[in-house]
Amino acid sequence: MTPVLTMPSFHALAAITVTIAMFIGFARGKMPIEIISLLTIAVIAVGLYFFPLAGMQPTDGLQLAFSGFGHYALITICALMILGRGLVVTGALDPAARFLERVFKFNLQIGLLVSLVITFFLSMFVNNTPVLVLMLPIFAALASRGALPSSKTLIPLNAASLIGGVATTIGTSTNILVVSIAADLGMREIGVFDFTPIVLVAAVVALPYVWLVMPRLLRDNRTKDEVTARRFEARLRIREESELVGTDMKDLIARMPAGLDFHGATEDKLKPQQRLLVSGTHDDLEEAMRVLKGESAPIWVLDRIRRTANELREDILVVEMTVTADSRLVGRTLPGSGIADHYQVAVLGIHHPPRLLGQHDAEGPGGDHRLVEGDVLLVMGLEEDLRKFARGDSLLVLEGMREVPRRSKAVLAAAIMFGSVITAAIGLFPIAVAALAGAILMFVTGCVKFDRVGMALSAQVIVLVAASITLGRVIDESGAADWLGQTLSLGLVYLTPAATLAAIMIFVTFLTNFASNATAATVGTPIAFSIANQLGLPAEPLVLAVLFGCNLCYATPIAYQTNMLIMSEGNYKFGDYVRTGVPLVLIMVTTLSIALVWSYGI
Template sequence: MILPGFHAASAMLIALAMFYGFFNGKLRVEIVSLLTIAAIALLLYVMPMPGETKYAGLELAFQGFGHYALVTICALMIMGRGLVVTGALDPAARALARVWQFNKSLGLLFTLVVCLFMSMLINDTPVLVLMIPILAQMATRGGMPASKTLMPVNAAILIGGMSTTIGTSTNLLVVSIAQDLGMRTLSVFHFTPIVLISVLVALPYLWLVMPRLLPDNTKQVSVESRRFLAKLRLSDDAPMRGKTIEEARGNLPEDVRAWLPPGNRSHVGRRLLAEGTYKGLQEAARTLSATLAPRWLTERIKADSTRSREDLMVAEMILAPDCRLIGLTPSTAGFEGVAMLGIHHVHQPLRDTRAHTPDTAMAEGDVLLMMGMPEDLRAFAQAEGLLQIEGGEEITRSGKALLAVAIMLGSVGLASFGLVPIAISALAGAILMFVTGCVRFERVGRALSAKIIVLVASSIALGRFILVSGAAEWLGQILSSGLQYLPPAGVLAAIMVFVTLMTNFASNTAAAAVGTPIAFNIAKQLGMPEEPLVLAVLFGCNLCYATPVAYQTNMMILTEGDYTFKDYLRSGVPLVLIMVAALSTTLVFWYGI
């Protein structure tokens, strides 16, 4: 057997070091990625490739930062952020909640299908971020335990992301590397039918079997959300004006309790008192055409936000012992520049004689739910002696929700019909998100992930180094010598399993960088078309269900579901095997090989 050359061996050693760094976890992903780029740059500067100058190595090492695939990924993250901050995904969340209330089993099936299709066009992470509180809330209302639903839903999101070229950054990386190697350009939905056929096999497992393999960790993860007292101010044309309190209650979320203010004993007027979580009160206000703060104050704060181009935030604040507001009522406190949406009364045994209403005097330890611009909230807390709780939530700019959806659909549509490359349409969509105010340019840092940027850039550099150094050709010869005795479905399955192992124990982007050029060379060695083998790599990079470290969404549900490593293996390995068998078989029939 011919041994690899110096640069080919170095490329494989750097790839192994990168995998080990990801798997070991002692260094951050960003650090491992930057070290990979530095190692390639230093090696090729000190010992250039034959016929190349030392500066050619620097260009190879850093070309990922200017690669069109990275530009496309960043643009898609910006558009995904636009859908989140405008609340464009909220209607889907409300529809899911209604189905879950009707039937648990159908609710799970509907959720799996909706998430699968949403993640075709939207990055996996925001879709899961949207679903986690919904599934947790459904569990508290008597639905299936969150620990039995989070992992199947996460898997459905990953499968949906696998089905289009823009579904995940890894897909774009594989396709871009393959195009650099000479493969034709693939449209957005080029391989979607292949994945959807495989979904028909995997969906029954996700729906009926996977939840049974997972534990019920309800006691471990259930946390009671803080409940606030609030005053709902109904508009003049609100449909509930003049109705009975029973009729109004029938239109409220289950976790919101409402009653009439003192002196009003018959029908709903301009005010309605309520108690519930912030999410529940938000939904109640939307349903009743009401506001949680005086309408004039809300409109003024929103106008100031629009004028200053600052996002509005909702934050919780605790009344400290020296707080000026102690003993005052919300109506006499004289809030300026901020609005109180609700108040949580601290329990005071033996001496709490306050009325259960948002209009009563405030006491030490009470928690206020405040809305305003970040700087105004900080100034208010400091001036009044309040302790602002870490975190906070941005208020969605719902007036731009349809605009954000239109921009996303237009961008994807242009690329889907082949009118312009996805890199151009995605960049145009991101620019429109900025121009229209769906995403604030000064807040773009919240849309972009530095980890993904350096990870993709290092993967592009590593993939290129593996190719030009001859490492891909050498590995392709080694693998093809064993794969030549297998049928086409076996070859595709073997490549998929090889990449899947790298994905689940290292990084899917690194697996894409290594696997794509290897697949190209195996195709040449075996005389097979490149496209199905490249798709086998792409699919394998997305079969990341078996370990918590395989993908960032796996890590997000680890704490929420109180899962163990064994839970991922027990439920994820069968799904990997099902998808490998279904995808490899479908690829054979689809391409007629």
């Protein structure tokens, strides 16, 4: 007797309608993502209050609608953002970033390929979420140093981590869930590497698309125009302990950033306490100081600032300030200005904009330029001291404030991140607990300041995560997911075994991109097992089709937590995921289906 297709319940139909409406709103891009997410939550809250689910009170519906804001997945994502912030502000990832930077300088495409392959193989053995958290700040740093912009690398990097995560049962928590459900249904326990060859075949086909095509489909979403970055003139002071003392100047220049210009003699060897006149962007000056182990301001002034910062447990900031017509600095040279005597700040460099007609660069004693109206100073100090300097000497503070990395805590921050990743990877703690404990340690140890935590979190991502969690619960509890599964099973009896396998994978892929991996796994695995029994097919390839489909979550930002984790950093829109993810889904479904059919002789 052929089963009869029943109509979905009112709540299931409403859940499907809200999902489609949210997707259309995201795809059109006419309203901000956070507004659409809040509207989705509001519609669900109001709807469930007046039309509660069976067995629920109206207030239970409100609790369900707002449950996403207290969900462990949202807490995990926020904690991971804080961990990444700790690595950035302490400079802990600078060595890894410099290594990849050298590879990217050799060739941008080779650099991206190496990064994708590293991410892919790491994600096979370590949960892909912490792997991406490790790589995210590295690529943000690379983008700031002139490599590929974050918007062109983070979605490909995320895709590589997701592909790697599907290759073993320990790659993602979803894989473990599917294997456990299948074992409970009576199927043999699938081994860690049983399906790895199948995924490696698919990866060989998919990674060229991820490497060569995906970046071309993504726009350069950088909001800061690096071409117009100000160039500052500075005098680099060489410390006694620099290992470059005695180095030929020509060899030294070859090791400096390409954008740094040297002014003056370049034939001598480097001497202790020597002052080199250079010009370059703020990033160029920072890199030059790191290589030279030198400073661009009097060492005693910098030591005083650092000592005070440690005593007060405050961040050291660098900010740009413009000299106004009323400033007492007009007509003075930097050494003769008395800035270090009057204020606890250090001027790292001076930007001389193009002069107006009749203005000239007047030189003072020692060849230093006299300051004129419009010059921009690059100033370092504590926040209150910078404010006093700006008020006292009539300076206009510009945008572009940045924190000086607290390198004394770099090892500590790296150790905290490593501990969080390892404990989650070996299963000692769930990723939520490991990430939250790591974030707390970042605060307690001072790697991340409480008053700076807002810079690590993205309101857009927080609201989007909350909305997607709520929608996933509604799809599950309203019966929409079960109805979709029953509808699928009715149609599969008329398909060939190979087509059945592909259809199951496509269905689960659709479900995981709009509900959640857990929902797709819990709904899809029993359906696949039941269909295998009805059609007389081996259950394992159909269950693997579910496992693979649960991980093909590339097409929407709400499909997986790492998709949302990169959204803010890459300045992505909903359409970026659809445009790059749908072709990858089609490639993976096709390749994995063929590989499964061939491997199991279906």
